[in-house]
Amino acid sequence: MQLGTILKTDAVKSISSCTSKKRLFHDLGELAEVSYGLDATTVIDALVEREGLGPTGVGQGIALPHARLREADKVFGLFLRLEKPLNFDAIDRQPVDLVFALIAPENAGVDHLKALALVSRTLRDKAICGKLRANSNASTLHTILTEVEASQAA
Numbered sequence: 001m002q003l004g005t006i007l008k009t010d011a012v013k014s015i016s017s018c019t020s021k022k023r024l025f026h027d028l029g030e031l032a033e034v035s036y037g038l039d040a041t042t043v044i045d046a047l048v049e050r051e052g053l054g055p056t057g058v059g060q061g062i063a064l065p066h067a068r069l070r071e072a073d074k075v076f077g078l079f080l081r082l083e084k085p086l087n088f089d090a091i092d093r094q095p096v097d098l099v100f101a102l103i104a105p106e107n108a109g110v111d112h113l114k115a116l117a118l119v120s121r122t123l124r125d126k127a128i129c130g131k132l133r134a135n136s137n138a139s140t141l142h143t144i145l146t147e148v149e150a151s152q153a154a
Contacts, residue, residue: 003122004146006102006115007077011035012145014081014136021051021088024080028065028101031078036103038071043103057090061133062123066102066116075104075115081132081141098123098132 011031018024029044046067050056056065078101085095100119104112122128122145131144 002146003077003118006075007079007142007145008035009139009142011077012079012138012142014083014138014141016083018080018082018084018086021086022048024082024086024088024099025051025065027080028078028099031080032076032103035078036072036076038069038103042069042071043067046103047101055089055091057088057096058120058123059090059092059094060129061085061090061094061097062129063088063090063096063099064102064116064119064123065099066104066112068104068106068108068112070106072103072105072108075102075108075111077102077115077119079141079145081136083136098129 013031015027025044025047028047029040032038032043033040046069047065050067057063080099082097085097088096090096102115132141135141
């Protein structure tokens, strides 16, 4: 599995202002609807429900919200770069500015876990996060996220 197979170019966005976690989930739902044709409300509800089990802020300014949906036919990703960091109840209590959400089919099983591990591994790289934080162009952000696997394959 590679990020380029689960993250469409138009599923990447930089947002200048996001005032709450709830607003962030709305932005992710709307992005999922535009990019993947999923119902925004269904995506929002699934993300909120999962977040209710425990915060998905993993530290160092990164959040990995994720959910399973009956309507999803494969694992796919959404990436948001927040220009103004948002309190996300992260484990290190630091605000979040990089958000990579994953939506998976209800029966995705190991594919969902593989995708989560791949995203987590990618965003643990401080150089990649530095590049993501230094750029606001969606196309550039997508390239930064997906070029990792290309350089590792070479």
